[in-house]
Amino acid sequence: TQPLVVVDNFPYEGNLQNINPNDVESITLLKDAAAASIWGARSGNGVIVITTKKGNYGQKTRLSLNTNVTVQQKPRLLEDPLFLSATSFIEVETFLFEKGFYDNQLGNANYFVTSPVVALLAGQRAGTLSPAAVQAALADLRTRDVRHDYLQHLYRTGLQQQHALGLTGGSGMVNYFLSAGYDRNRSNEAGNRNSRITLHSLTQLKPVERLELQA
Numbered sequence: 441t442q443p444l445v446v447v448d449n450f451p452y453e454g455n456l457q458n459i460n461p462n463d464v465e466s467i468t469l470l471k472d473a474a475a476a477s478i479w480g481a482r483s484g485n486g487v488i489v490i491t492t493k494k495g496n497y498g499q500k501t502r503l504s505l506n507t508n509v510t511v512q513q514k515p516r517l518l519e520d521p522l523f524l525s526a527t528s529f530i531e532v533e534t535f536l537f538e539k540g541f542y543d544n545q546l547g548n549a550n551y552f553v554t555s556p557v558v559a560l561l562a563g564q565r566a567g568t569l570s571p572a573a574v575q576a577a578l579a580d581l582r583t584r585d586v587r588h589d590y591l592q593h594l595y596r597t598g599l600q601q602q603h604a605l606g607l608t609g610g611s612g613m614v615n616y617f618l619s620a621g622y623d624r625n626r627s628n629e630a631g632n633r634n635s636r637i638t639l640h641s642l643t644q645l646k647p648v649e650r651l652e653l654q655a
Contacts, residue, residue, distance in 0.1 A: 443486040444479055448642075448654075451482070452490070460621040460638040462506055462604035465493045494642055495608040495615030504606040512598030512628045517587040526585045530578060533557040556581060598628030616643045 445452045447459070468489040475483035517523050524532070533555060536542065542558050545551045554562070560577050563569035606619040621638040645653045 441485065443488050444475075444482045445488045445490065446479070447490045448492055458638070459490065459492075460604065460619065460640060462602070462606070462621055463492050463619050463638075463640045465491045467491075492640070492642060493606070493608070493617050493619075494644060495610045495617045497610045497615050497644075497646065498612055499608065499610045499615060501607070501609035504604075504608075506602075506604045506606075508600075508602040510600040512600065514591055514595040514597060514628055517590055523587055525587070527582045530557050530582060534561065537561045594630055595628055596626075596630050598626055600625045610644075613647065614643065614645050617641070 445456065468491075470478070470483065470487040470489060475487040479487055534557065537558055542554070542562070545554060546558075546562050557578065560569060560574045564571060564574045601624045602621070603623075604619060604621045606617070608615075608617045610616060617640075619638075619640045621636070621640075623636040623638075624633075625635070626633045641655075643655045645655075647653070
């Protein structure tokens with residue numbers, strides 16, 4: 441049910457998240473006849489060919505450093521029309537209550553859960569609460585906007601960091617590529633964070649013209 445993943449000419453069964461994107465030189469997608477001609481039946485769902493970075497023969501030693509930092513803002517709940525304000529939500533519930541939308545729930549003895557607004561309106565209709573007390577309670581509820589609570593307690597400014605250090609070089613018969621990566625991600629949702637360290641080494645040896653060994 442999954443495409444075949446090939447890394448440096450060998451099928452790869454691991455998690456793609458274990459591959460540091462800074463180590464990738466190129467990605468090629470194969471499908472249909474092009475994939476089948478190389479990989480046969482295993483290519484039924486396509487092939488993802490990943491080629492990692494390598495050193496070059498006769499290349500001078502080179503050190504590279506790459507750093508990416510991304511800042512993620514809190515979601516704009518107060519501007520999103522999908523999230524109603526407390527006042528708008530109370531207006532909707534009041535409208536539905538007046539149309540009898542909650543009557544079945546309120547008349548069911550086994551139904552114990554209802555919103556504070558519906559409970560207040562039901563108490564006023566039953567005569568157990570005065571209109572003045574209900575209006576005072578509704579005014580208090582209008583000041584309690586859960587969107588502010590979300591922004592204060594559940595969301596924060598997110599920060600994603602990605603650092604990669606690479607060393608590459610080679611001589612007439614040997615080339616090498618060494619890399620180390622460190623990722624540290626803090627989601628904009630409070631409590632969600634993760635970090636990762638990756639190490640990668642690829643050495644190529646060409647003892648004779650038509651023979652190349654890789655480790």
